[in-house]
Amino acid sequence: MGETMEKPLDGSALVPTKxxxxxxxxxxxxxxxxxxIAVISFLACMSLAGFFLVRQAAQEWTSDLTGSITVQIISNSPADISRQTDAAAAILRTTSGVVSVKVYSLDERRKLLEPWLGQAEISDDLPVPGIIAVKVQKALRKDLSGLRSQLAEIAPGAVVDDHGVWNDSLAASARTGQILAFGIFLMIMLAAIAVIIYAARxxxxxxxxxxxxxxxxxxxxxxxxxxVQRRFFLLGLRGAVMGLALAILVLLFAGWALQGVEPSGYFLPAIRNQSGTLFWLIIVPLLMCTVAAFSxxxxxxxxxxxxWSQ
Amino acid sequence: MIQESQKDRSILVKFDHVGLSYDGVADILSDVDMVIRDGDFRFLTGPSGAGKTSLLKMIYLAQRPSTGAVTLFGENVNQMPREQLPLMRRRIGVVFQEFRLLEHLTAFENVALPMRVQGVNQNEYAQDVTELLTWVGLGDRIFALPETLSGGEKQRVALARALVAKPDLILADEPTGNVDPIMGERIMRLLVELNRLGTAVIVATHDLDLVRRMKKNILRLKGGRLTLHGPLKERTHKPAAGQDQGAAASRSAMGAG
Structure with a gap:
């Protein structure tokens, strides 16, 4: 009988037992x-990462564009273009709110046309529009009417492009992408709740x-x-942490793999600078174990x- | 009569014309009247299927009566809301033929369970649990898992669990059904000892030999009705046959269980 005795019979010795x-x-x-739960959490992390990446990328595109305007000088005469361009550049340099002014030389402008006209010699008579890239402060970017009328006086061929159309369509598609990603995230969480209710039953x-x-x-x-709640909290936490770890690995790998593909990837700036996004993914395990426990x-x-009874 | 029983604090359990039937199927119990008082010891006897387990279930609140009134500790439990049932159950300790221990918990943890579900700190009950296990003779098996224990040892763990919260009433449903006769005797003596210390005890059993030896009052159920309400008469000797019948009956009950 005594062979399985593990502890003395003193009650106090029993207290530390787990x-x-x-x-x-x-x-x-x-x-x-x-x-x-791990798979669901992984998918939730990816959709949430998608949400943040789209948002970040859209911010980067639009902030690139919102800090700049382009002034084109259009005329039939190359000489006129050159004169008006110089005059417009002079005004821009003295306008408050303008950070920098870059006047594109004729060679640079011809180079910009190469994709359309090929490398063939372009006639000097061809009126290649003048291009001035201007970096501006936000306040000026918001209200360009004063600058427009000033330019119209001395350079009637000046067209001020604030990239509004581009900006608007970029913002719209980014919004759509974000809504889609968030919708997917919500659907995945709904699936998690359903699975947990089923498992609890x-x-x-x-x-x-x-x-x-x-x-x-x-x-x-x-x-x-x-x-039961404590059990599902732990299950949810363990599964979700596994899913999160996998998602972070995949995202880091994607960022690393795309590093060499510099100029063409739209999402690249966001993926390479993703520590913010990765931080937000901590939401997923927190949400998952809360949802698991509550459901x-x-x-x-x-x-x-x-x-009534048992 | 009901008013009288509500005033009388010594009445633990009162059945008033209690009947039980499962959706239209033949009555399991009908018109049962009984009173259990503080310090009572009762054997609940009768053949298998007579309704002994159903009657106990109504006392430990696992079963609601179909008709009549069940009063526990002065309160009618027929309409009692679910939230109040745990407080009632904590005043009743139950021992089963099939032990019903949690297999993944040690003897200590099984015995401590009623305290744990009440949210009592382990420091406050560790000594009690150890002493109870020692009292039932398992002082050296405190950390054993149920699968390593014999039937008799399991039943003594179950008995300690039923006692740990210091209940006013102990119910035992065929407590000796799955243990050998010597251990059965020992468990029964523990129950009698407990009763001597003041706790009311109801033991359901069909082992009439045991009932005779203990010389206690009995409640006899037959066909769902209470037919005898008092001490079992000493019969003129039919010893050998009686004992064989008893042993055969407990063997068949084991097989059925």
Missing amino acids: RRPLLPEAGAAGAPLITV AGLAANKEIIDVLHLVGASDEFVAAE AKRTVMRALAGR
Whole structure:
């Protein structure tokens, strides 16, 4: 009889013993459920990362553009173009709110035309429009009417382009992308809730005997629900942290892999500068374990409330 | 009569014309009247299927009566809201034929369960749990898991669990059904000892030999009705046959359980 004695019979020696959870930690649903939550969390992270990347990229595009305007000088006479360009540049340099003025030389302007006209010699008679790239402060960018009328006086061929059309369509598509990404994120969280409710119900059925005994010895529904809640909180946390870790790896790898493809990738600036995005992904495990705990508790309370007794 | 029972604090359990039937199926219990008082020891006897377990279930609030009134500790539990049931159950300790221990918890943790679900700090009950396990003779198996225990040991853990919250009433449903006769005797003596210390005890059993030896009042159920309400008469000797019948009956109950 004495062979399995593990501790002295003094009650005080028993106190430090670890409190085991009352519901078996990894029941039949344990490992598969963690896997499902990990996958769901990974997808949630990716959709949320998509949301933030689109937002960041859109901000970078538009802030590039909103800090600049382009003045074109259009006329039929190359000489006129050259004269008006110089006059316009002079005015721009003295206008308050203008940060820098770059006048494109004829060679530079011809180079810009190459994609359309080929490398063939361009006739000197061809009136290639004058181009002045101007960096401006935001206040001036917002109200260009004064500058426009000033330019119109001395350079009637001047056309001020604030990239408004570009800006508007970029912002619109970025908004659409963000809404889409967030919608996907919400759908994924909805799936998570459904999975957890299903698992909580299955867990109630599988652990019926244990729950009956808990009720029998005087446990309230709240006590039982709290046990289930704690179990699902931990399951949700473990699964979600795994999903988050995988998502961060994938995002870092994507950023690294795209590093060499500098000029063409629209999302590149965002992906390379993504520490902000990665930080926000911490939302996913926090949300997932909260959702898991809350859904499980609610499911159990509702299931138990219908019974008079056990 | 009901008013009288509400005033009488010594009445723990009162059944008034209690009946039980499952959706139209034949009555399991009908017109049961009984009173259990502080310090009572009752055997609940009758053949298998007579309704012994159902009657106990109504006392430990696992079953609602179909008709009549069940009063526990002076309160009618028929219409009692679910939130109040745990407080009632904490005043009743139950022991089952099939033990109903949580297999993943040690003997100590199983015994501590009623305290734990009440949110009591472990420091406050560790000594009690240890002493109870020692009292039932399991002082050296405190950290054993149920799967490593024999039937008799499991039943003594279950008994300690039923006692730890110091209940006013102990119910035992065929407590000796799954243990050998010597251990059955020992468990029964623990229950009697407990009763001597002041706790009311109801033991459901169909082992009439045991009932006779203990010389206690009995409640006899037959066909869902309470037919005998008092001490079992000493029969003129039919010893061998009686004992065989009892043993055969408990074996068949084990098989059925």
